[in-house]
Amino acid sequence: MSDPSIRKIVIVGGGTAGWMTAAPLAQRFQQAGPHGCEVVLVESPDIGTIGVGEATLPPIRAYNRTLGLDGADFVRRTQGSFKLGIEFRDWGRVGHRFFHGFGDFGPAIENRSPWQHWLRLSRIVDGLPGYEDWSTSTVMARGHRFTPPVEGPPSAANAYSFAYHFDAGLYAAYLREYALARGAQRVEGLIVDVELRPEDGFVSAIRLADGRRIDGDLFIDCSGFRALLIGGAMQSPFEDWSALLPCNSAQAVPSARVEPLTPYTTSTAKAAGWQWRIPLQHRTGNGHVYCSHFISDDEAAATLLAGLDSPALDTPRQLRFTTGRRKAGWVKNVVAIGLAGGFLEPLESTSIQLIMDGVGRLLQFFPDRSFKPHLAAEFNRRMSVQYESIRDFIVLHYKLTERRDSELWRYCAAMPIPDTLAHQIELFREAGRVAVLDPDGFAEPSWVSLFLGLGLVPERYDPFVDHIDPEALLQHFARLRQAIAQTAAGMPRHADYIRQHCLAPSA
Numbered sequence: 001m002s003d004p005s006i007r008k009i010v011i012v013g014g015g016t017a018g019w020m021t022a023a024p025l026a027q028r029f030q031q032a033g034p035h036g037c038e039v040v041l042v043e044s045p046d047i048g049t050i051g052v053g054e055a056t057l058p059p060i061r062a063y064n065r066t067l068g069l070d071g072a073d074f075v076r077r078t079q080g081s082f083k084l085g086i087e088f089r090d091w092g093r094v095g096h097r098f099f100h101g102f103g104d105f106g107p108a109i110e111n112r113s114p115w116q117h118w119l120r121l122s123r124i125v126d127g128l129p130g131y132e133d134w135s136t137s138t139v140m141a142r143g144h145r146f147t148p149p150v151e152g153p154p155s156a157a158n159a160y161s162f163a164y165h166f167d168a169g170l171y172a173a174y175l176r177e178y179a180l181a182r183g184a185q186r187v188e189g190l191i192v193d194v195e196l197r198p199e200d201g202f203v204s205a206i207r208l209a210d211g212r213r214i215d216g217d218l219f220i221d222c223s224g225f226r227a228l229l230i231g232g233a234m235q236s237p238f239e240d241w242s243a244l245l246p247c248n249s250a251q252a253v254p255s256a257r258v259e260p261l262t263p264y265t266t267s268t269a270k271a272a273g274w275q276w277r278i279p280l281q282h283r284t285g286n287g288h289v290y291c292s293h294f295i296s297d298d299e300a301a302a303t304l305l306a307g308l309d310s311p312a313l314d315t316p317r318q319l320r321f322t323t324g325r326r327k328a329g330w331v332k333n334v335v336a337i338g339l340a341g342g343f344l345e346p347l348e349s350t351s352i353q354l355i356m357d358g359v360g361r362l363l364q365f366f367p368d369r370s371f372k373p374h375l376a377a378e379f380n381r382r383m384s385v386q387y388e389s390i391r392d393f394i395v396l397h398y399k400l401t402e403r404r405d406s407e408l409w410r411y412c413a414a415m416p417i418p419d420t421l422a423h424q425i426e427l428f429r430e431a432g433r434v435a436v437l438d439p440d441g442f443a444e445p446s447w448v449s450l451f452l453g454l455g456l457v458p459e460r461y462d463p464f465v466d467h468i469d470p471e472a473l474l475q476h477f478a479r480l481r482q483a484i485a486q487t488a489a490g491m492p493r494h495a496d497y498i499r500q501h502c503l504a505p506s507a
Contacts, residue, residue, distance in 0.1 A: 004368040006037055010216035012191065012206065012229055014043030016168050017338025017355045018222040019175035023067055024359060026182040039184040042206065042214060046190060054168055054278045054285045055083060055265045055349040058102050058161040063356045067178065075502035077174050078166035079281045082146045082263045082494060084137040086348070088453060090269040093402045098453030099264070100348075101137030103160035104445045106480050109473070112465050115448050117473055119432060119461040124470060129481060131452060136160040136484050144260040145491040156480075156487040163349070165265065165278045165285075187214065191223075194233040202333045202371075203233055217369050218333055220362070221340040225321065230336035236326045244395050244418070245323040246411065247273050247345055249297070251304050251316035252287040258310045261495040267347060268307065271295070271406040275307045276346065281504045284310055289345050294407045321345075325387045330376040335362055342387055347397060348442075350390050357386060357440070382440075389438035392421040393450070400425070400454035425456070432458030 009025060011018050022041050029037045064074055074080065085101035092098075106114040118131045132138045137160035140146065149158035180186060189208035197204045205215040221229035230236050242248065257279070266277040273290030288304035295303070301316045325342025329335065337358040344350055361382055365375040399417055403409035417425075424435045428451050434444045492500070 004370055006217045006366070006368060008038040008040065008216040009218045009220065010206065010214055011039070011041040011220045011222055013222035013224060013340070014041060014172065014176070014186075015222065015224065015338075016172045016352065017224070017340070018043060019172045019179060020063075020352070020355050021220055021222055021337050021359050021362075022179040022184045023175040023182075024063075024363065026179040026184040027067060028363070030182040039179070040187060040214065040216070041179070041184060042187045042189060042191065042208070044190040045188060054280065055086075055165050055276075055346070056163040057349055057353045058163045059353060059356065060163055063360075069178075072502040074174065075164065075166070075498070076504045078164075078170040079283075079504045080164050080166035080502070081261060081279055081281060081498060083163040083165050083265060083349075084141045084146070084160065084263045086265045086267055087141070088267050088269075088397075091267070091274075091397060092400060092454040094405065096455075098449070099132055099135070099138045099141060100446060100449040100453065101132075101135045101141065101160065102162055103135060103137045105131055105134040105448075106159065106477075107154055109476070110464070110468060112462055113444065113448075115445075115452075116432065116462045116465050117468070118477070119458065120465045121470065121473060121477070123461075125474065131448075133481050134477065134484065136488065137162070139484050139488045140491065141262070141264045143488055143491075144262055144494050145488050146263045146494040146497050147491045156483045159484075162263075165280055167280060167282075168352075187212075191228060194229060196233060200332070203229060218335070218367070221334055221336040222338050224339040225343070227326070227336065227340040229334045230326055230329065230331060230340050234331040234334050236328045236331050236336075238322075239324045239327050240322060241324040241344075241391060242322060243415065244391065245345060245398075246291045246293070246408070247289045247323070248321060249292045249300065250287050250289045250319040250321070250345075251297070251301050252285070252319065253304060253308075253316040254283045254313045255286055255308045256310040256313060257281070257283055259495065260493065261498070263494040265349065269403070270303055270307075272300070272303075272408045274347065275304060277309070281498065282506075283313060284308075287346075288316075289347070291408055323391075325384075328376070328380050329358070329383050330362075330379045332376075333367075333371055335379070337362070341383065344387070344390050344394060347394050348390070350394075354386070354390070358383065385438050386441060388418070388420070389441040392418055392424070392437075393442050393447075395421055396425070396450055397454070400451070400456055402455065425451075428458055429456060430459055432461040 018041055025039045087099050089097050109117050122128050136156050191206050192209045193207040195205040203219045205213050207213050262279050268275045272295035276287045278285035288300050290300045321343050329341040338355045361379050365379050367375050398412040427433050427435050434447045
C-alpha cells in the first residue's frame with residue numbers, strides 16, 4: 001500500500017500570513033528526512049502586502065514560544081513594544097475613555113467574578129473607585145509601566161497578560177528567515193494559472209508567468225484579498241458583513257515616535273469611523289478606518305493627519321476592503337489562511353490572531369492525501385464560530401453608542417444585529433451575566449470591559465454576591481487596589497524596560 005502522507009505543501013503568498021504559516025510547518029517537518037514533506041512558498045515581489053497589522057493579542061506569545069523564538073530577540077528584530085490592552089476614546093460618547101485591558105479585575109471571590117462584587121458595592125457605597133482600578137493591566141497602562149508577569153502564587157504582579165506591537169513587515173521577514181533555515185523553500189514568481197484535476201476538482205499545480213509549474217498535495221491560500229485559490233479555483237462563496245460593519249476603507253501612515261512610549265494601542269472614534277495609534281520603537285503606526293459612504297477619501301486623509309500626535313513620515317496609503325468571510329475556508333485540498341479566508345476590521349487586533357488560529361487548526365486537523373471531508377468540516381466549523389464571535393464583539397463597539405452626531409453613528413444605533421449578540425447584550429443588561437459563545441475567543445473580562453466601558457450598566461447582579469459582608473468586601477477591595485497601585489508604581493517605565501532588555505538597533 002502506498003504511503004498516503006502529504007509529501008508537498010505549497011503556500012501561495014508571503015507576507016505575515018504566508019510566513020506565519022510556513023514557519024510552524026517547516027519546524028514540524030525539518031526532522032522528517034527524505035520521506036518527509038516539502039514546504040514551498042510562492043510569492044511575487046510585484047504584489048504588495050497589506051502590512052499594517054501591527055498590534056496583537058496575548059496568544060501570540062504562545063505561537064512564538066512554540067517556535068522557540070527568543071522573546072527579547074523577537075522584539076528587537078521587529079522594532080516591537082509591549083501591549084497591555086487598548087484605550088478607547090470617544091466610543092459610546094464623545095469625551096469618554098475606557099480601557100480594555102488584558103487580564104481580570106482581581107481574583108474570584110467565593111467563586112464569583114470580582115466585577116460582580118464591585119457592581120454590588122457600587123449600588124450601596126458612594127464614591128467607590130471605578131472597576132478599572134482593580135485591573136492591573138489598566139493601572140500599569142495609566143502609568144506607562146511595563147514588566148512581564150512574575151512567576152509564583154497569584155498576586156498583583158502576575159494578574160495581567162500582555163501582547164506586542166511590531167512592524168508586520170519585519171515580523172514576516174523574521175519568520176521567513178526562520179522557515180528557510182528549517183528547510184522551507186521560497187519561489188519568486190507571479191501565478192498566472194491554477195490547474196485542477198479533472199476527476200475531482202482538486203488543485204494539482206500552479207503555473208507561473210515564466211512557465212514554471214509547481215505541483216503539490218496541499219495548497220494553502222495566503223494570497224490576501226485576491227483569494228486566488230479559495231475564491232478563484234475553489235469558488236467558495238464570500239459572506240458579506242458590510243451591513244453590520246459598514247467601514248470599507250482605511251488610510252495608514254507612519255509618524256515619528258513620541259514620548260511617553262505607551263504600552264497600549266489607542267482607538268479614537270471619529271465621525272465616519274475610527275483612528276488607530278500603535279507605538280513602535282522607531283515610529284508610531286497610525287490609520288483611519290472609515291465608511292466611504294459617509295466621508296470622502298480626501299476628508300478621511302485630512303482627519304487622519306489632523307489626529308496625529310507627531311509629524312507624518314509619509315503620505316497616507318489607501319486601502320479598500322469588504323468585511324466578511326468565506327463560507328468555507330477549507331475546500332478539497334485548499335486551505336485559506338489570513339485575508340484569503342476573511343477580513344474583520346482591526347478594531348480589536350484580531351487579524352494576526354485569525355492567522356495564528358487558522359494555522360493551529362490546520363496542524364490540529366492535518367490531513368493525508370485522502371483529505372477525509374470531516375477534517376475540513378471541523379476546521380470550517382471552528383473557524384466559522386471564531387469569525388462570528390469576533391464579528392459580534394466588534395459590532396458591539398458600534399452598537400452600544402449614545403452618539404448621534406454623524407450619519408455613521410446614527411446608522412449603527414439603528415442597525416439590526418445578529419440574534420447571538422442581541423442575546424448577549426440583553427443577558428448582561430437584565431441580569432449582569434456574560435454569555436461567552438466561543439470558548440477560544442474573548443473571555444468574560446473582555447466582554448465586561450466593553451459592556452461597562454460603553455455605558456451598559458446591568459439592572460441586576462448575581463444574587464449570590466449578597467451573601468458576603470459588605471464591610472469585609474470593602475476592606476478586601478481597598479487592600480487589592482492598594483497592592484495593584486504599589487506594584488505598578490514599582491515597575492519600570494515601558495521605554496526603560498525596552499531600553500534595558502530589548503532595544504532595537506536604529507532603524
